[in-house]
Amino acid sequence: MGQRIMKRLADYSQYFLRRPQLIKELVGHSSIKKTDVVYDIGAGSGVISAVLATRAKQVVAIEAEPRMAQKLRQNLARYDNVSVVESDVLRYDFPQAPYKVFANIPFHISADIVRRLFLGNAVPKAAYLVVQKQFAQKLLIDRAGFVGQLGAVLAPWCAFRIRRPLRRTDFWPHPNVDTVLLEIMPREEALIDRKKLKAYEAMVVAAYHDPRQFRKLPLGAAGIDPSTKPSQLSLAQWLLLFAAHSGDLHR
Numbered sequence: 001m002g003q004r005i006m007k008r009l010a011d012y013s014q015y016f017l018r019r020p021q022l023i024k025e026l027v028g029h030s031s032i033k034k035t036d037v038v039y040d041i042g043a044g045s046g047v048i049s050a051v052l053a054t055r056a057k058q059v060v061a062i063e064a065e066p067r068m069a070q071k072l073r074q075n076l077a078r079y080d081n082v083s084v085v086e087s088d089v090l091r092y093d094f095p096q097a098p099y100k101v102f103a104n105i106p107f108h109i110s111a112d113i114v115r116r117l118f119l120g121n122a123v124p125k126a127a128y129l130v131v132q133k134q135f136a137q138k139l140l141i142d143r144a145g146f147v148g149q150l151g152a153v154l155a156p157w158c159a160f161r162i163r164r165p166l167r168r169t170d171f172w173p174h175p176n177v178d179t180v181l182l183e184i185m186p187r188e189e190a191l192i193d194r195k196k197l198k199a200y201e202a203m204v205v206a207a208y209h210d211p212r213q214f215r216k217l218p219l220g221a222a223g224i225d226p227s228t229k230p231s232q233l234s235l236a237q238w239l240l241l242f243a244a245h246s247g248d249l250h251r
Helices: 003-012 018-028 045-053 066-075 107-118 133-137 148-153 194-207 211-218 235-245
Strands: 037-041 057-062 082-086 100-104 126-133 158-166 179-186
Touching: 018 037, 018 045, 018 126, 037 045, 045 057, 045 082, 045 100, 057 066, 066 082, 107 126, 107 133, 107 148, 107 179, 126 133, 133 158, 133 179, 148 158, 148 194, 194 211
Parallel strands: 037 057, 037 100, 057 082, 100 126
Antiparallel strands: 126 179, 158 179
């Protein structure tokens, strides 16, 4: 294993998909078509970008590590519809024009990347991300089990779906966690006005961070048992709670 790859694994908790045929299958689970502009985040050697180049109108491969970005340009030079951008994705300005994302992202910044994509001002039309299974499950708000803060924050504007599980042997080297292909789609109709995102996010963050702040919210007005934890609330309960909190419940 090369030193650059070893450093990448140590710094970014990133594991690489081994087979182009598998990537073709995964892309087949997406809505990506020939008219789309698609971003590959943490593009690495370019194996995903190369597959996307045959399916999309334009591919933008984002790579933060300078030497890997240089190698990426060499690997993808034969594709006229692929451009390589050397950038930290968390500082990258995504376009206002329509775009989609398909990427095997670094596990340890998965939440930061999802926040950047869907809480920013340039939301993608769809995102397909290879992530840890546990991370994906915490975003699924209306399933039995623990729901993470990010899942509760994004739920009024985004729908999440696990499209396909992956095997540990699908990666090189093998990760010690289970992984899935996660689909994130903006809702056709937002359940809360986007202008109220910051207020809603502040309420959810406070509720998760401090049980006392959660209990101060109008739980009774929203029909929520005071013994309930924030991670146990359904999407409908969060919507009612925000309406009561913002004074919109009986308007």
